[in-house]
Amino acid sequence: MSRIAIMVYAIVSYAAFLAVFLWLVAFLLDVGSIRTANAGTPLSQAVAINILLISLFGFVHSVMARPAFKRQWTKIIPEAAERATYVLQSSALLAVIMLFWQSIPHVIWSADGLAKVVLLSGFVAGLVLITISTFALDHFEFTGLRQAWSNMNGTSVSAARFRTPLPYRIVRHPLQLGILLAVFSVPEMTGGGLLFAGVMLAYILIGLRFEERALLREFGDDYAAYRLRVPMLVPRLPTASKHRARLRD
Numbered sequence: 611m612s613r614i615a616i617m618v619y620a621i622v623s624y625a626a627f628l629a630v631f632l633w634l635v636a637f638l639l640d641v642g643s644i645r646t647a648n649a650g651t652p653l654s655q656a657v658a659i660n661i662l663l664i665s666l667f668g669f670v671h672s673v674m675a676r677p678a679f680k681r682q683w684t685k686i687i688p689e690a691a692e693r694a695t696y697v698l699q700s701s702a703l704l705a706v707i708m709l710f711w712q713s714i715p716h717v718i719w720s721a722d723g724l725a726k727v728v729l730l731s732g733f734v735a736g737l738v739l740i741t742i743s744t745f746a747l748d749h750f751e752f753t754g755l756r757q758a759w760s761n762m763n764g765t766s767v768s769a770a771r772f773r774t775p776l777p778y779r780i781v782r783h784p785l786q787l788g789i790l791l792a793v794f795s796v797p798e799m800t801g802g803g804l805l806f807a808g809v810m811l812a813y814i815l816i817g818l819r820f821e822e823r824a825l826l827r828e829f830g831d832d833y834a835a836y837r838l839r840v841p842m843l844v845p846r847l848p849t850a851s852k853h854r855a856r857l858r859d
Contacts, residue, residue, distance in 0.1 A: 611688050613762040620694040620758035623701070627753055630701040635737065637708045638796055638803070646800060649713040656712035660805055663710060667703040668813040672820065674699065690761030694754030714801035726797045736791030739777065743785040746775035772829045774836065780845050782836065783821075786814045787843050818842065 611619075637645050651659070673679055674696050684692050721729050750756040751767065760767045777784035793807040822842075825833050 611691065613690075616688055616691045616694075617758045617762045619691055620754045623694040623698040624753050624755055626701045627697050630705050633708060634704065635792075637711075638733070638792060640796075640798065640800075640803070644708070645711060645802065646713045646715050648711060649715050651712045653714065656714050656802070657805060659710070659712045660714075660802065661809055663707045664806070664809045664813065667700075667707055668817070670703060671700055672817055675821075677824065688761070690757045691754070693751070693757050697754050711802065711806075714805060716801040718799040718801060718804050720799075721797045729795045729797045732791050732795030736788045736793075736795060739784055739788030739791065741788075743777050743788060746777055746784075747773065770828065772832045772836075774840070779840060782840050782842050783818055786818065790814065790843070 636642070640646055674683070680692060683695075687695060744752045748756060750759075757767055781787050790807075790811060793803075793810050796803060799807075822837070826837075829836075
């Protein structure tokens with residue numbers, strides 16, 4: 611695979627990522643009833659299909675993120691294309707979830723007025739946090755473009771180093787917090803939407819346990835100290851933090 615081909619492949623992967631991300635926004639908000647269109651499937655069958663779809667996404671996504679898998683995988687594909695491939699498969703499997711999602715139309719809540727504004731604000735805040743979190747470290751490395759560009763130019767990608775830009779000083783995993791804000795902060799939540807949000811919450815909580823172990827192995831004492839200072843997903847209230855600091859003093 612030539613350097614130019616890897617670059618083109620990374621760009622195509624990135625375009626797919628952006629398209630699926632916009633599709634996900636529309637899916638969560640049920641624009642044009644795209645989330646509630648596939649109605650009529652018996653409840654137990656719909657639940658089973660939906661959980662299977664998310665589980666497939668979660669399993670492949672998690673396995674491909676493991677260092678042991680990456681070491682074997684990069685013997686088959688160029689290392690410069692590994693991250694773009696990871697992004698592409700994530701986008702493809704997320705598209706499969708939305709394409710084959712089975713509607714469970716029972717309404718859990720339907721907000722109006724101020725409540726709707728608050729939920730939409732939470733939804734937008736989640737999307738903004740997702741975006742900021744990827745750019746705070748390196749959006750283009752996160753999506754595989756940096757690796758492909760460096761490969762085409764014959765330069766090396768900088769080695770991973772431990773950094774905690776702004777959102778990572780509030781919680782250790784702001785990207786996942788943004789996802790949870792987005793999936794739960796919808797003005798109209800159906801049974802299917804709540805199932806999607808609930809299974810994604812379970813997947814994130816399980817996945818973060820493995821990710822934390824990997825980060826501890828990679829960054830050692832720096833990350834161990836960081837874990838003591840910064841919560842995983844739920845920000846600490848400033849007043850509570852100051853009170854604890856006074857107690858320690």
